Amino acid sequence: METTMKPVMFVATVLLGIPTLASAQTVPVALTHIRIIDGTGAPPVEDGTVVMQDGVIVATGKNVALPAHAKIMDRSGKTVLPGLISDHSHIGQLKGVVTGPQFYTVDNILPELAQYRRYGVTTVTALGNNVPHVFDPMRKDAHMGLLPTDLFGVDQGIGVPRGAPPVNVAPDQLFRPRTPEDARKNVDTMAEEGTDLVKIWVDDFDHSLPVKMDPAIIAAVVDEAHKKHLRVAAHIHDLDDAEHVVAAGVDILAHGVRDKPVPSSLVQTLKERGIWYIPTLQLDEATTVWAEQPTWVKTPFVVAGLSAPLLQQINNPTWQRNNSNGAKADFARTSLAMNLQNLQTLWKAGVKVGFGTDSGATPLRVPGVAEHRELALMVRAGIPPLSALQIATQSAAELLGLQDRGVIVAGKRADLLVVAGNPAVTMADADQVVETWANGNAVSGPVPVQEPRSAP
Ligand SMILES: [Zn+2]
Structure with a gap:
């Protein structure tokens, strides 16, 4: 076959x-x-x-x-x-349980895309940290049907000097502008590369980083991107940051709000402006669930997607203990609970919901498996299965502006x-x-x- x-x-x-x-x-x-x-x-x-x-x-x-x-x-x-459509994934970030810029290669990315396809994900959006001279030709080939899935995304994306995102990437994979002028130049570069979207990382990752993105830089990115007819997706976690980037004019929230319930004012704004909301429920589940080892983790369906080093890691009792307890695990569990609650509120209100998991960003966010977990978690959030499947297909295509699929x-x-x-x-x-x-x-x-x- x-x-x-x-x-x-x-x-x-x-x-x-x-x-x-x-x-x-x-x-x-x-x-x-x-x-x-x-x-x-x-x-x-x-x-x-x-x-x-x-x-x-x-x-x-x-x-x-x-x-x-x-x-x-x-x-x-x-x-x-x-076919499922991911609006928020990453490619070429890791191999096995190791992350690093050395993995952003065609040889490493092709098997990742093949894995997405085996799990039924036929369109993948790599939302930032891409190496343009590798990513841009691959994206063209993907559009011609030459790769296992179709491929869209943000080229580099825009982060913060000494701040977000706290990832091990090469300088050519991410911009960290110091001034609004530099930020505009970075957007222009991405536009020339043919980026599908612009991405910003604005927060301090739960106070683990010394700075957030300067509001003047957020404003410059949004303004310059819109001048170039590009939409801006924002990494957020907290309500404050979500409200701020929405007020600054972003078009897509690339994660759910995970610290507080969303107030009706934000719900109304998202609705009125048609701002997309990608909850990425699985992201926080992935932080603890491989250590907690519920029965689904051991099903052949899931194991088929795990590399040998990852399988070895998650079966290690010490690793399991360290990753199912402690502040990081508690934070992930609280975040997931609030994310589920907010998704229900927003979906019921008719806010546009996209489909994504942040799969491929870290070893625990497993391509394909993550998307199937996201479907299950949307149902846990109170969304009926048919509507969850609509989010993962028709809505996900609409977020990307693709009228030929979904x-x-x-x-x-x-x-x-x-x-x-x-x-x-x-x-x-x-x-x-x-x-x-x-x-x-x-x-x-x-x-x-x-x-x-x-x-x-
Ligand atoms: Zn991401």
């Missing part, structure tokens, strides 16, 4: 400048007898058919006429949903996730990954699902 990528062929395609999506099938493929969750929040279509050809959905729904010579794949008992509709990209069972009822069924179709190419899921026994 796995469609292996052929780098040599890709290079040739790029050199020839052929502007077509790579290796999509020319024979129509029909997934039949399948439940369709189309990503719009509409109730599932039972016993439906989805037909794709040349990387695009050509027909979907009930009583779809099958094209002549279609390859028919009976998917009885399965559900198809749009829903199962004729004419959209054939980026699909096929799972066993019915995640509209039981979100955990979204973890029963059968296959991902990315740009019309099928790749089997992290855990092969047993075919049902033939009927008696």
